[in-house]
Amino acid sequence: MTQPSDHIDNMLHETRVIAPSAEFTAQARVTREEYDRRYRQSLEQPDEFWSEVAEELHWFAPWTQVLDWQPPHAQWFVGGQTNMAYNALDRHVARGLGDKRAVVWEGEDGEVRTFTYAELLGEVSRAANALTELGVQAGDRVTLYLPLIPEAVIAMLACARIGAVHSVVFGGFSVSALADRINDAQSKLLITADAGYRRGKAVNLKENADQAAALAPGLEKMLVVRRAATPVAWQEDRDVWWNDVVGSQSDRHGAAPLDSEHPLFVLYTSGSTGKPKGVQHTTGGYMVGTYLTTQAVFDLKDDDLYWCTADIGWITGHSYSVYGPLLNGASILLYEGAPNQPDWGRFWQIIEKHRVTILYTAPTAIRSFMGHGDEIPARSDLSSLRLLGSVGEPINPEAWMWYRRVIGGDRCPVVDTWWQTETGAIMLTTLPGAHPSKPGSAGLPMYGVEPAIMTRSGEELGPDEGGLLVIKRPWPSMLRTVYGDDERYRKTYWGEIPGVYFAGDGARRDSDGYYTIMGRVDDVLNVSGHRLGTMEIESALVAHPSVSEAAVVGRPDPIKGECVVAFVLTQDGQQIDPAELRGHVTREIGALARPDAIIVADALPKTRSGKIMRRFLRQIAAGQPIQGDTSTLEDPGVLDKLAATPAV
Ligand code: PRX
Numbered sequence: 001m002t003q004p005s006d007h008i009d010n011m012l013h014e015t016r017v018i019a020p021s022a023e024f025t026a027q028a029r030v031t032r033e034e035y036d037r038r039y040r041q042s043l044e045q046p047d048e049f050w051s052e053v054a055e056e057l058h059w060f061a062p063w064t065q066v067l068d069w070q071p072p073h074a075q076w077f078v079g080g081q082t083n084m085a086y087n088a089l090d091r092h093v094a095r096g097l098g099d100k101r102a103v104v105w106e107g108e109d110g111e112v113r114t115f116t117y118a119e120l121l122g123e124v125s126r127a128a129n130a131l132t133e134l135g136v137q138a139g140d141r142v143t144l145y146l147p148l149i150p151e152a153v154i155a156m157l158a159c160a161r162i163g164a165v166h167s168v169v170f171g172g173f174s175v176s177a178l179a180d181r182i183n184d185a186q187s188k189l190l191i192t193a194d195a196g197y198r199r200g201k202a203v204n205l206k207e208n209a210d211q212a213a214a215l216a217p218g219l220e221k222m223l224v225v226r227r228a229a230t231p232v233a234w235q236e237d238r239d240v241w242w243n244d245v246v247g248s249q250s251d252r253h254g255a256a257p258l259d260s261e262h263p264l265f266v267l268y269t270s271g272s273t274g275k276p277k278g279v280q281h282t283t284g285g286y287m288v289g290t291y292l293t294t295q296a297v298f299d300l301k302d303d304d305l306y307w308c309t310a311d312i313g314w315i316t317g318h319s320y321s322v323y324g325p326l327l328n329g330a331s332i333l334l335y336e337g338a339p340n341q342p343d344w345g346r347f348w349q350i351i352e353k354h355r356v357t358i359l360y361t362a363p364t365a366i367r368s369f370m371g372h373g374d375e376i377p378a379r380s381d382l383s384s385l386r387l388l389g390s391v392g393e394p395i396n397p398e399a400w401m402w403y404r405r406v407i408g409g410d411r412c413p414v415v416d417t418w419w420q421t422e423t424g425a426i427m428l429t430t431l432p433g434a435h436p437s438k439p440g441s442a443g444l445p446m447y448g449v450e451p452a453i454m455t456r457s458g459e460e461l462g463p464d465e466g467g468l469l470v471i472k473r474p475w476p477s478m479l480r481t482v483y484g485d486d487e488r489y490r491k492t493y494w495g496e497i498p499g500v501y502f503a504g505d506g507a508r509r510d511s512d513g514y515y516t517i518m519g520r521v522d523d524v525l526n527v528s529g530h531r532l533g534t535m536e537i538e539s540a541l542v543a544h545p546s547v548s549e550a551a552v553v554g555r556p557d558p559i560k561g562e563c564v565v566a567f568v569l570t571q572d573g574q575q576i577d578p579a580e581l582r583g584h585v586t587r588e589i590g591a592l593a594r595p596d597a598i599i600v601a602d603a604l605p606k607t608r609s610g611k612i613m614r615r616f617l618r619q620i621a622a623g624q625p626i627q628g629d630t631s632t633l634e635d636p637g638v639l640d641k642l643a644a645t646p647a648v
Pocket residue numbers: 269315316390391392393394395416417418419420421422442503504505517519520526529530531
């Protein structure tokens with residue numbers, strides 16, 4: 001792992017401060033005074049604070065203890081029984097919101113499907129009955145490999161309803177990535193679709209699912225949604241059509257009362273070492289955390305139409321496309337396809353057509369839109385928007401300003417929310433009616449979050465000193481373990497700096513208490529807001545017959561934030577076909593991991609003990625002059641040679 005210096009250089013000096021408008025503040029759910037009071041309460045009287053929030057939701061049996069903290073293991077709402085799907089659906093139908101729109105879905109091809117809360121409850125109940133009929137029981141893992149269609153949300157909620165643990169695998173992941181995740185989670189059932197639409201093409205998911213199933217001996221059944229009417233291979237004893245088995249079920253189903261700590265889902269994410277880890281979240285705490293943050297951060301009101309553009313394959317899709325807003329009884333918009341299909345105006349047309357009021361998207365998308373100019377968004381009426389959010393990677397101040405001015409009409413507050421797959425819910429942000437924004441800075445801690453900036457040895461740093469971002473106490477929506485590898489959980493998150501949660505990000509706090517994230521400090525890349533471990537990509541590269549050794553680093557990229565640069569050594573001087581190698585990485589992991597640049601090298605910069613000095617590779621990849629002490633290198637001459645080698 002890279003050893004970052006304890007003090008990370010403070011490179012960005014942003015002085016603009018943008019206060020919320022008086023109009024927004026006047027109607028906001030949370031004012032500055034309210035935030036200050038509740039934040040203080042959340043730290044000083046956490047039991048009272050969290051009980052008050054949790055009591056707004058439905059529990060079949062009350063908890064006896066708010067938090068049981070046996071570091072590094074936390075249990076929240078101990079002894080309580082609840083159900084995520086009940087709280088996201090039945091609770092709203094019971095309070096008279098059955099006819100309210102829950103989901104407005106738009107396919108890439110323009111098809112629109114709408115579900116009221118009562119209809120969604122019926123569909124989820126059918127799916128829950130079907131899962132039971134297929135032999136799925138509480139605690140069983142179910143892998144989802146689906147496009148962003150309503151059935152994806154229905155399947156997640158149906159799992160939650162019966163206590164099955166879903167593991168959603170992003171539809172862009174490869175056969176081997178899917179097979180690894182099915183095997184690691186020991187899933188019995190895979191839910192997929194014949195195909196999904198992406199940039200006008202039907203991408204055949206069933207074909208990948210079939211190949212992955214061949215590598216996953218424990219998989220028993222495959223439930224297949226018909227989305228695109230593409231021809232598929234069929235294995236009679238294993239495959240079932242969604243319509244056949246779900247369509248015939250009763251639309252009534254009693255949600256299972258589940259222990260607060262019953263696992264809700266596993267979601268795989270990249271780390272700095274080894275294979276992707278299954279981040280495990282549980283029911284009660286995750287539910288309370290996503291419920292609270294969605295209403296506070298997005299200032300949710302009854303008549304909002306809320307759109308988070310994240311795919312359900314990522315944590316943002318779990319917490320803020322699906323669970324958080326449905327727990328609040330919100331109307332959510334889901335869009336299946338690409339932002340540039342048929343052109344870069346698609347998002348703005350969707351906003352105009354459906355009158356979206358809240359938009360939550362990623363900096364990489366914002367930078368792409370910005371690169372296509374102000375005229376495209378100007379063609380659509382964006383006046384329905386009242387609040388904008390950003391997530392997934394640091395947003396550069398210029399993109400932030402563009403987002404606010406061109407999309408938000410200089411009227412909508414922008415919240416920049418920092419959090420992680422592991423944190424489950426938003427941790428650092430401004431609240432839109434309470435706090436001024438500083439472009440590029442995420443902002444203040446959410447309720448119950450006690451962050452600090454530390455050195456590697458655990459010394460706390462003061463204002464404006466760059467260091468490592470840590471969280472000093474457990475919070476309800478935190479991960480509980482790494483699925484099947486508790487040791488990795490202990491070591492990665494609570495063992496780097498003993499006693500505190502180590503986020504893996506560099507950050508600094510200014511004198512107003514605002515946190516600015518400076519990027520990962522470990523060997524994790526953030527490509528278009530998606531996490532990729534350099535080791536994962538290196539393993540994929542060396543699995544290619546012509547590659548003997550590989551080192552992967554990130555390079556700053558104007559659109560993606562960071563892109564992949566691969567240094568490869570060839571096996572016995574074989575030729576490398578760059579297109580072939582890129583195709584190989586795409587097949588091994590997915591298109592996200594495709595190297596933007598490949599540098600075919602004779603040697604890598606190694607220390608005498610054989611460690612690759614990635615710091616220098618990062619400088620070479622970025623075209624920067626070599627800086628730092630090269631005397632520990634076995635052969636410093638390697639650096640000049642690499643710098644002179646053109647990328648392919
Ligand atoms: O480096 C941080 C970056 O994304 C990482 C978490 O990635 P993932 O688990 O995939 O979750 C992404 C969506 C929550 C973090 O360690 N990151 C996320 N949000 C921000 C961010 N970096 C800067 N600013 C953010 N708002």
